[in-house]
Amino acid sequence: MLSTMLILRIFLGVLFTYWLLASIQFTVIPHLFRPLKKAEFYLAIAFGTVIYIYIPPLWFILVLGLYLYHFKIRSKK
Secondary structure, three states: OOOHHHHHHHHHHHHHHHHHHHHHHOOOHHHHOOOOOHHHHHHHHHHHHHHHHHOHHHHHHHHHHHHHHHHHHHHHO
């Protein structure tokens, strides 16, 4: 049986990863890469959720790195 804490972490992992991908997909990706396909987007959400559940510090390091990279690119324009 899943514990309440695990269910909460799964929910937050999906929510935070979706928020992260949705926020950078329309700012960073169009300038550097093609937009993510729907399947790739959902796969990235699943991967980010697994990282968030099992290795939360790594997830937060990835988020920090992506946002620093995002602001570095936007500051060059």
